[in-house]
Amino acid sequence: MDAASFSGATPPSPPPSPAVDVVLPCLDEAGALPWVLARMPSGYRAIVVDNGSTDGSAELARSLGAVVVDEQARGFGAACHAGLSAATAPVVCFCDCDASLDPAELPYVADPVLAGDADLVLGRRRPATLGAWPPHARVANRVLARRLRARTGARLHDLGPMRAARREDLLGLGLADRxxxxxxxxxxxxxxxxxxxxxxxxxxxxxxxxSKVTGTVRGTITAVRDMSAVLARV
Structure with missing residues (x-):
């Protein structure tokens, strides 16, 4: 007989399962992590996927209560998919880990999925300041969104990184790009x-x-090249 049974005390309840897991791809984001994790809504569990940080991001995220996944294969898709594979909640969100998106707004994308009103919801980025979205990145995004509309018929204007869908359905898509x-x-x-x-x-x-991608012309060109290759392949 354990101590709790002997004393008649009620054993502690296990922590409640999260309603939503939030995948946060991370590469040297120690400066942003405290704000990002502090803004996580109740019922949302942060899964920080460290993709080779050298600034202590993984240790910091753990100290702040996040689940941390170490993904050695470099690449945004590799980090996202590692987080998706580690998630257990029925609905999974994705969000950048650089404080460019406010986790407090995650219910905007997750609620329609939780309610069964949508299968995939993307956050259309609306710049809060003039400098938030560099012109070269905005133009590239507009071109890619136009090509995506023509290809799929989906009425989207932004390939926004904040998004939500059901975990099992996402895994069933068989996403291959990393x-x-x-x-x-x-x-x-x-x-x-x-x-x-x-x-x-x-x-x-x-x-x-x-910034590793949209903040630099080189990073934006690389992202456009990767996305164009996907459109040509799938």
Missing amino acids: RSGYPLEMVVRAAEAQWRIRETDVRYLPRTGR
């Missing part, structure tokens, strides 16, 4: 599966720290 084309492949495969795809506005804020 680079910057992962978000676009998700939409293409979802459209092919006749998912109900929606878009909702979210704020886009100036990121914290150095």
